[in-house]
Amino acid sequence: MNIKLTFLLLFLTFIGFSQNHENSGSVVYKINASKKKSDQGVKDSNIDFYNRTISRLDELKYHLEFNKEKSLFKIENALVNDTDKSDFFLKSAKLFGGEEIYYTNLKDKKVTIQRTMLGEIFLIEDAIQTDWKLTSETKLIANYKCLKAEMILEKNKIYVNDIKIIAWFTPEIPLPFGPRGYNGLPGLILELNYGDINYYATEIKFENQVQISKPTQGIKITSEEFETYISQKIDEYGFENKSKN
């Protein structure tokens, strides 16, 4: 009886696969980041602040949901603990790790980022970044052989410095997805180094028929327009304040 059932189930999944080739499921990513040296002696409150923020990163979880042609990457929603003082550092950690929602559609070759900034929700649409440079460097991540791909995010009006992005992807899991809207590599990204922050996969689940819908709330804007707006606002507010001080 039991064997029969299992057999039936196996058969069903088999049919499911062969009919739809529906490769869907989810990946859990966690993050960490390099700490700053907090030297012996009188402590620097700023380094301390930074390190306290970094130490809270392990409480954050990110989810990547995917199906055949779409993926959605976002932070796991969780209630903030009331341990009064720590709340602030967790908020700061969330900002550090990113609270944006990344929606990717391989068919349209587009990434949509839902991002809250300056008190407004934006829907930033951009083409999938494809200018990966593959290297021959490899490493093992939990027994998966990973290849290294690199990309430089060039400085723009918002980011004063270039940001180096390194993706470690494994061809053994042939899914073209990854964290933070980084996609289009011949294998799942198990580790992504975004500047100082590392996103690393801890759990992969395969399921049938994961529905993914595009975020719709927010002001639709292109990434160039977004950059222009933000830099204008930084000028308007940031520097005004600085000159006053």
Next chain:
Amino acid sequence: MKLFHIKNTILLLLAGFSSYAQQIKVSGKVTDSLQDPLAYANILAIPEDDSQGVRFAITEDNGSYQLGLSKNQTYNLTVSFLGFTPYTKVLTTTEENLIQNFVLKENPNQLDEVILNYTPPIVVKKDTITYDVSRFVTGEERKLRDALKKLPGVEVDRAGNVTVQGKKVTKVLVENKTFFTGDSKLAVNNIPADAVDKVEILDNYNEVAMLKGLQDNEDMAMNIKLKEDKKKFTFGDLEAGAGIKDRYVIHPNLFYYSPKTNVNFIGDLNNQGVKSFSFRDYLEFEGGFGKLLSDASSYFDLFNSDFARYLNNQDYTANTNQFGALNIRQAINKATDISGYIISSNSKTNTESHITNEYLNNEDPYFENRTTTNNFNNFFTIGKLTLNYKPSFEEDFAYNSFIKVTNNDSKGLINTINPIQNNSIATNTDIKALNLKQNITYSRKLSKNHTGTLEATYTFQNDKPLTEWLTNQQILQGLIPLEDDVIYDILQTKRNSAHNVNAIVKDYWVLNNFNHIYTSVGVNAAFTNFYNQDLQQLSNGTINNFNTAGFGNDFGYDFLNTFVGLEYKFQIGIATFKPMLYTHFYSWQTQQFEEKSNHSKALILPQFTTKIEFNNSEKINFKYSLNARFPGIEQLANNFVLNNFNSVYKGNATLENQLYHTVSLNYHKFSLFRNLNLNLNTNFNKKVEHFKNVTQLQGIEQYSTPVFFDLPEHSWSVNGAISKKINKIRYKLRSTFNYNDFYQILNNDTHLNISKSVSSTVSAETFFKKLPNIEIGYKKDFNAYRSSNIISNFENDNFFAILQYDFLRDFIFSGRLCL
């Protein structure tokens, strides 16, 4: 370094070019065994020759792909698709383009869950430029600024601002630790040049991680490494000045620096009313803004402390300051830090006030004109010692000890003109007070889901006010038994002492992402004593003690509150709810001389909060709570006390607790993008059980005592503000509405008073960077007050204009006009 970068880019460009030139195209289709196309399948080409790059392609929607490979190379080709067995093939390219189709076979052995045990290693990175100072200096440099000027790419302006390759240094560190306030001016003008070994420029130094995403960043920090034998030095400055009308100022500022010890002394001696020690300095003494940020409440505590108020107070007719502040930070080891400060101040202030009081208690209201002048002499010393111990991020221990000694005396003259009497009263007061506070906080992560905190505070307070009233007319006739004399000399001695112990233990239990339970157990204990003696000193030397007329307390009040609290916090969608229930057990004892009385009571006090967060900048907060408040000792002490030259007070030992409901609702929206700021708040308060002063008024003299009162009183307020900036002008509209009803018991009549007020302001303010800025506005108030049979309404119109203009870089012109 720059040069290398360019070279590298050219090299890469060339490489890209050459490989591109020698490329061929491999194209085709990937399908399953039924010839259905496989979309988004991977084709990975790993060359046998390491010098060639790894190539890849992903199939289109229709299963087609294009792969660019180098000519005459051998590649290991892998075609893979999830749910299918990967297909591998060795492919050797020629000079020709190729067409390759692949058929993948389904793989029935599928993964359904993978757990990866892997954490990327953490590295410590720094973007650093290091200057070996000895290579650039000649030995004639005196201060750091002279040495910095010799370094290539570094500029120092006259004020002491440092720029490196065009970027401003915003923070100065010495041996990796912030140098006092971190201000570059202090460092470059004071650190001796011959102590400097190396200068490190840390690019992209992010003070606040939060800003990292927004401005990635022009911040630069400069780290000064000191020579091994020159790690300690002292420096300072002295500001001294004299001016017209005997005005003077002396302001020394001294520093001692060593890697483990920082000492800063600030002195101030002036009669200009200027306080050289600012609130900012005070913050720095408390450990800097960054440290206080972690606990917003402690920042506000500090901001509202009487010392901060003293720093900001500018209302006086004459002012003399003598001031000294010393701050020490000492590192014991990696995890332990001790910091402390002591501040002493002696100031003389003269104040003067004119007040007109209208008494509306009977058919014929009358006025009193009162002029008060005071000569204050304030002396205080405050000291604080903080010990921080943080062995890991899971554990945190802090000990604080705070002491404050005050000695204030004042000489004043009160002049009152009213229909009953015209009188002058001289007053002398002398208040000696001691305030001691010790506080421990300890928190520890107990397990993955539990965090425990312990907080304990002990405070001791001892006030000894002495007051003397001198007048040549009888005052408070019938209330105090004055004996005839030429000058009536009334003397009051008060003593107020309190020991207070609070302790609370709390467990934070995270059930899952959306459900938390917090439990707490706590105790508050207060042991207080109040003593007063009021008497008349007769000119013949005898003493007329008022205790014959029921004056004088020797009152003890011991209060114990133990409580258990349960809070459940949960989230549904964008809304967070937190119902709370606190059960309190109170017991207290009062004692007047030998007479004791014991009481006990239990109360259940619920609270409820809701927060709806539409996004980071649009929120609704709702709060409800039922509160109990117990009387202070002076409200209980049931013998007479002289309160002022015209009032006598008597407590009531039978008072229990006040009970009131508070409800508040806030809505807040803020959008920098739309330059819009919107706020709406409403608060409602209902007192169900409270105390009420029963007052007997005769002329301007009064006697009052509190009684328990259970007629409800309400207060309600609504306020809102909206501001929007369009181009360079910000428009603002602010409105408030207040409603209050309360009872007054005066000369055996109980009446209900109702007051209502509405106030609205419209204004516009310009935000030009260089032009003068102006704010103009109009304010309108309506007030209605109803008390028994008197109804009064009044309106107020106010037009205002404020002009501000920065000119010649360092001057600010500001003007204000009110109509």
